[in-house]
Amino acid sequence: MLYKTIDFKKHSDVRGDLVPLEIGAEYNGADIPFDVKRCYFISVPTNDNNAIRGRHAHYDLEQVIICMNGSFILDLSDGKGNQKSIKLDRNDVGIYIKDLVWRELKSFSEDCSILVLASQHYNAKDYIHTYSDFLKEVNK
Numbered sequence: 001m002l003y004k005t006i007d008f009k010k011h012s013d014v015r016g017d018l019v020p021l022e023i024g025a026e027y028n029g030a031d032i033p034f035d036v037k038r039c040y041f042i043s044v045p046t047n048d049n050n051a052i053r054g055r056h057a058h059y060d061l062e063q064v065i066i067c068m069n070g071s072f073i074l075d076l077s078d079g080k081g082n083q084k085s086i087k088l089d090r091n092d093v094g095i096y097i098k099d100l101v102w103r104e105l106k107s108f109s110e111d112c113s114i115l116v117l118a119s120q121h122y123n124a125k126d127y128i129h130t131y132s133d134f135l136k137e138v139n140k
Contacts, residue, residue, distance in 0.1 A: 002082050003097050006031055006064060010092035019092050023117075033096065034062045034119040041115045045072070045108040053105040057128040059137070062119035064094040065103075070112030077102040079138035088114075102134050 008031055011018040023032040045053060065074060071089035078101055086095060089109075094117075097103060105114070120126065128134045 001098065002076055002078050002084055002101060003086075003095050006094040006096055008092045008094065017091060021117075031094070032064055032117055036117045036119070037121050038118040039116065040118075041068070041113060042105075043113045045105075045112055045114070047106075047108055051106070051108075054103040055129075055131075057102045057134045057137075058099050058126050059128065060099050060120065061126055062099070063097050064117045065097065065105075066094045066115045066117075067091065068113040068115050070109035071107075072105055072109065072112050072114065073107040075104040075106065079135045100134075100138055102128075102131060 008019050008021060021032055022030045023036050024030050025034050042053065045051065065088070067088035068091050071087060074086045074088055074095060075083070076086070076095075076097065077083045088095065128137060
């Protein structure tokens with residue numbers, strides 16, 4: 001599986017959007033299919049010099065990536081010929097990614113904000129930083 005799209009419930013009115021996220025591997029109605037151990041956000045990303053964020057994969061990590069505001073492009077690859085370029089521009093959609101998927105984030109709108117939920121705490125040893133190393137790992 002390269003990725004899975006998760007549609008969240010969204011409640012909108014004149015006051016704005018409310019998008020609740022039910023979290024937890026043990027909860028049957030969970031939107032996020034793992035226990036979140038880390039979350040971070042990216043705000044005001046730049047497109048200077050064709051900036052790309054991500055450019056890595058993980059050995060053992062699940063993530064859900066959500067565009068909270070604005071838009072960006074998420075490029076995914078499994079290193080075996082399956083690739084997908086996804087435009088994220090809705091705050092009620094998340095992209096669920098498991099381990100050994102290369103990800104690149106690019107083409108950010110000026111008002112873009114991104115939220116990432118992760119199944120593990122930060123671990124520098126979990127990162128695969130070059131695409132050539134990633135290809136070696138998935139083609140073992």
